[in-house]
Amino acid sequence: MNIRYQQIQGRSLGFYTLIAVLIAVILLASGGVYFMEHNGHYVSGMSNRIVWGMPHVFALFLIIAASGALNIASISSVFNKKIHKPLSRLSGLVSLSLLVGGLMILVLDLGRPDRLIVAMTEYNFKSIFAWNIILYNGFFAIVIVYLWMMFEHRLNKFSSKAGLVAFVWRLILTTGTGSIFGFLVSRQAYDAVIMAPMFIVMSFAFGLAFFVLILMASYKWSERPLGDIIVNRLGNLLGVFVAAVLYFVAVKHLGSLYLAENTGVENFILFGEHIYTFLFWIGQVVLGGLVPIVLIYHPALRGNRLVLGLASSLVLIGGIFQLYVIIIGGQAYPMEMFPGKEILEGYGTIATYSPSFAEVVLGVGGVAVSLIMITFLLKFLPFLPESLDDKVADQIIKSRGPAL
Numbered sequence: 001m002n003i004r005y006q007q008i009q010g011r012s013l014g015f016y017t018l019i020a021v022l023i024a025v026i027l028l029a030s031g032g033v034y035f036m037e038h039n040g041h042y043v044s045g046m047s048n049r050i051v052w053g054m055p056h057v058f059a060l061f062l063i064i065a066a067s068g069a070l071n072i073a074s075i076s077s078v079f080n081k082k083i084h085k086p087l088s089r090l091s092g093l094v095s096l097s098l099l100v101g102g103l104m105i106l107v108l109d110l111g112r113p114d115r116l117i118v119a120m121t122e123y124n125f126k127s128i129f130a131w132n133i134i135l136y137n138g139f140f141a142i143v144i145v146y147l148w149m150m151f152e153h154r155l156n157k158f159s160s161k162a163g164l165v166a167f168v169w170r171l172i173l174t175t176g177t178g179s180i181f182g183f184l185v186s187r188q189a190y191d192a193v194i195m196a197p198m199f200i201v202m203s204f205a206f207g208l209a210f211f212v213l214i215l216m217a218s219y220k221w222s223e224r225p226l227g228d229i230i231v232n233r234l235g236n237l238l239g240v241f242v243a244a245v246l247y248f249v250a251v252k253h254l255g256s257l258y259l260a261e262n263t264g265v266e267n268f269i270l271f272g273e274h275i276y277t278f279l280f281w282i283g284q285v286v287l288g289g290l291v292p293i294v295l296i297y298h299p300a301l302r303g304n305r306l307v308l309g310l311a312s313s314l315v316l317i318g319g320i321f322q323l324y325v326i327i328i329g330g331q332a333y334p335m336e337m338f339p340g341k342e343i344l345e346g347y348g349t350i351a352t353y354s355p356s357f358a359e360v361v362l363g364v365g366g367v368a369v370s371l372i373m374i375t376f377l378l379k380f381l382p383f384l385p386e387s388l389d390d391k392v393a394d395q396i397i398k399s400r401g402p403a404l
Helices: 013-039 054-069 071-078 082-108 113-121 128-151 153-182 195-221 228-258 260-271 275-297 305-332 357-380 390-398
Strands: none
Touching (some): 013 357, 054 082, 082 128, 082 153, 195 228, 195 305, 228 275, 228 305, 260 305, 275 305
């Protein structure tokens, strides 16, 4: 069956208000960038011990979510799930937009953005960071080609092959991002190979949570029909991914506790008196994991879109907390520079970090860039089907032809 796609009108007061708010946030973030670049990074909360701060938390959060947001398109193309095919265009758009926002934060937090030219022209293939530049650029190119094949009817027959390439590439990309931490042997909190698959599962949860919120908001604000069949399926899938994240987190920490050398750092994260323990248990596990699962699967709340929106929002908030604990907490714990020896001054203590306002607005500005990119492209290009009500979804499920 044919699905008609149509761009949104974008002429309402609400649309212009949304654009104005996002532009205001981006301008505020630009001011934060100028403040740190003009005065030096010493005005931020970062130090020679906490070298990855709040901007890196937001940047990696968006990059990871970008990989997971493409999961809907991958499910339809690679696994031939027809019910998800009408959402493939939006899936690719959300994926690209989140990646743009995340990379923007990284570039602007360098202090010298022009030095990125060196990283792009002089590769050190022994560095996972150099590999990631190749992976990010390749992801851009592959997803753009994938979207082109979905938009151009004459190329629709090749979209499944492009989807397969995109699926494999984004798994490699997220594996590379997780490997940045998994192979940092100097940091006891990072040194675990399970980081790579854990980041992949995290990307599924964060990306789908973003996608669900954007999908429901787009159809609600454009007054287009969106049936319960598709929404409930996405909600169930989100619950599975959130549970999988909790599983990998449990395996990671239980595995580290098994090794005597990691007892100190695990006690610091799991049972310490610092902010990281609170963020781990209350922010990540409870608010970002257990509560969304209850909201999604509780019989009295199933099918409630406000509840699903709340659950998706909590997953994203919990994701920020999770990456804060991983990135900042992992750096705060002192490195074992002299095994078996006690360092009395300096690097033997827990490092302190308080994110500055400039760092926070830079991170939020990256999210705003992603959202404004999605909003404008929805207005000017036909990414959204005109209708996804239950009748249309039921016809898609019962169709016997090839995937749309």
